[in-house]
Amino acid sequence: MATGGFPGVLQGAGLTRSELAALYGVSRQTIHAWITGGAPRGYTARMASVITAALLNSIERKVLPFAAVSREVRAARIARMAKTLQSLKPAPAK
Numbered sequence: 001m002a003t004g005g006f007p008g009v010l011q012g013a014g015l016t017r018s019e020l021a022a023l024y025g026v027s028r029q030t031i032h033a034w035i036t037g038g039a040p041r042g043y044t045a046r047m048a049s050v051i052t053a054a055l056l057n058s059i060e061r062k063v064l065p066f067a068a069v070s071r072e073v074r075a076a077r078i079a080r081m082a083k084t085l086q087s088l089k090p091a092p093a094k
Helices: 005-012 017-024 028-035 042-060 071-086
Strands: none
Touching: 005 042, 017 028, 017 042, 017 071, 042 071
16 A cells, blocks of 8 residues: 655656656646655645645546556547646645
């Protein structure tokens, strides 16, 4: 079972940085910054927390990591997931 938060997504999702960037709606460089200790802020932080929770749920439910599939099928799955995740409402402002 994956640990919590963004590290849990990194560890358990089996996704590349580019795929994670597509899912979070940020650049690959932003994902790298988060991995090396940076933290999202403001609206991005609120969206990231909702997307992270959804991805952790996908890991628990064994939707992620994906089984071996072609690049085209994988890219299509990532695109569908990104559309769904980015349409979620952000976490409430604190």
